[in-house]
Amino acid sequence: MRIEKAEVFVTSPSRNFVTLRITTDDGVTGIGDATLNGRELAVAAYLKEHVCQLLLDKDPSTIEDTWQFLYRASYWRRGPVTMAAIAAVDMALWDIKGKVAGLPVYQLLGGASRRGCRAYGHASGRDLEHLFDSIREELDLGYKSIRVQTSVPGIEKLYGVAAQEQSTGERYDFEPANRGTQPVEEDWDTRAYLRHVPTVFEAVRNEFGPELPLLHDGHHRMTPREAAQLGKSLEPFDLYWLEDCTPAESQEALRLVRQHTTTPLAIGEVFNSVYDIKDLIQEQLIDFVRCASTHFGGITPLRKVMNFAEMYQVRSGFHGPTDVSPIGFAAQLHLGLSIHNYGLQEYMPHSRLTREVFHEGLTFENGYLHPGDTPGLGVEFDETAAGRFPYDQAYLPYNRLADGTVHNW
Numbered sequence: 001m002r003i004e005k006a007e008v009f010v011t012s013p014s015r016n017f018v019t020l021r022i023t024t025d026d027g028v029t030g031i032g033d034a035t036l037n038g039r040e041l042a043v044a045a046y047l048k049e050h051v052c053q054l055l056l057d058k059d060p061s062t063i064e065d066t067w068q069f070l071y072r073a074s075y076w077r078r079g080p081v082t083m084a085a086i087a088a089v090d091m092a093l094w095d096i097k098g099k100v101a102g103l104p105v106y107q108l109l110g111g112a113s114r115r116g117c118r119a120y121g122h123a124s125g126r127d128l129e130h131l132f133d134s135i136r137e138e139l140d141l142g143y144k145s146i147r148v149q150t151s152v153p154g155i156e157k158l159y160g161v162a163a164q165e166q167s168t169g170e171r172y173d174f175e176p177a178n179r180g181t182q183p184v185e186e187d188w189d190t191r192a193y194l195r196h197v198p199t200v201f202e203a204v205r206n207e208f209g210p211e212l213p214l215l216h217d218g219h220h221r222m223t224p225r226e227a228a229q230l231g232k233s234l235e236p237f238d239l240y241w242l243e244d245c246t247p248a249e250s251q252e253a254l255r256l257v258r259q260h261t262t263t264p265l266a267i268g269e270v271f272n273s274v275y276d277i278k279d280l281i282q283e284q285l286i287d288f289v290r291c292a293s294t295h296f297g298g299i300t301p302l303r304k305v306m307n308f309a310e311m312y313q314v315r316s317g318f319h320g321p322t323d324v325s326p327i328g329f330a331a332q333l334h335l336g337l338s339i340h341n342y343g344l345q346e347y348m349p350h351s352r353l354t355r356e357v358f359h360e361g362l363t364f365e366n367g368y369l370h371p372g373d374t375p376g377l378g379v380e381f382d383e384t385a386a387g388r389f390p391y392d393q394a395y396l397p398y399n400r401l402a403d404g405t406v407h408n409w
């Protein structure tokens with residue numbers, strides 16, 4: 001069997017997605033996710049101009065070799081654009097292998113290690129009343145673990161706090177990439193944040209009791225000392241994890257945080273390579289790997305990292321926002337189901353329009369996700385539906401401090 005065609009699609013059903021479709025000379029197709037939020041066309045061009053032609057006439061069964069070829073032969077390794085492109089090829093080849101074998105991908109990865117993958121939902125609110133309502137809505141939907149984000153007095157616009165009420169059903173709006181030619185500016189004040197967040201977790205614990213696993217995302221905004229302070233002040237509220245407390249480029253930052261707090265730490269959604277995370281795992285500076293198959297080079301390297309992490313009791317917590325397409329999401333769900341050291345999966349259901357283009361096979365029942373038993377990844381890409389939603393430029397928002405300085409987020 002040989003690869004006959006490799007095509008790239010950019011479509012925007014609610015938000016932009018980049019999809020690679022590989023077709024074999026036997027007519028088998030495989031699909032992969034190459035979406036890089038806010039920089040989509042760079043990956044589409046990388047694939048179209050530099051990768052697709054390299055795939056033609058190759059044997060689609062050689063997943064490891066193709067991965068190594070794309071990674072090593074380019075000389076320019078790593079980086080989000082390169083690794084999202086390689087991820088799409090990797091996923092498409094696993095999809096093909098599963099279809100040829102007549103097996104869902106998780107079976108090819110060793111079979112299921114659990115009945116389903118426990119997922120966490122997103123709750124947020126501009127005040128405690130709205131936050132509590134939001135948590136109750138998530139619990140009603142079946143989530144058994146909840147990420148809590150909150151508005152902060154003194155900060156006007158804050159990323160991750162729902163722009164609209166959840167009951168509209170269009171939940172993708174929680175993490176908006178704003179359409180337009182310029183990113184939206186938000187504001188930030190670390191001292192106000194550090195003062196307010198522990199009071200919110202105290203209130204949530206008092207309202208919902210000690211059992212419910214609670215998570216929080218710091219979006220890379222703190223210095224190591226500030227992150228240590230937050231981790232310490234959240235200890236009485238027993239978080240499941242504190243995510244991205246410091247800028248992710250600096251692995252040593254987490255050493256200082258770790259020395260000062262027992263709050264579990266999660267990081268990795270912006271990582272693209274095993275080299276970004278290996279020291280964090282080996283030195284046991286983190287508890288959860290937040291990498292996403294889409295931005296990490298696909299199933300192949302993420303599986304290696306999780307196997308390595310198993311030796312250090314570090315578990316998965318794969319990034320699952322709506323800018324990971326249903327294909328990328330399915331890819332990491334198959335992996336999550338198969339590995340021993342599964343932790344928790346972030347889950348934000350895709351919008352109705354997204355699901356018109358990507359027909360998902362997953363189920364979400366009683367708080368648990370399952371990728372389904374359709375051969376391959378279990379997602380179908382509807383090219384005709386995709387054509388109805390042309391690319392629409394969008395940017396993530398960003399932060400400035402009170403004096404106008406650009407801040408991390």
Ligand code: KDG
Nearest residue numbers: 037175217269320321323346
């Ligand atoms: O594209 C960036 C978003 O996916 C990210 O900001 C969402 O932090 C996020 C999360 O944890 O889901």
Ligand code: MG
Nearest residue numbers: 217243244269
């Ligand atoms: Mg995050």
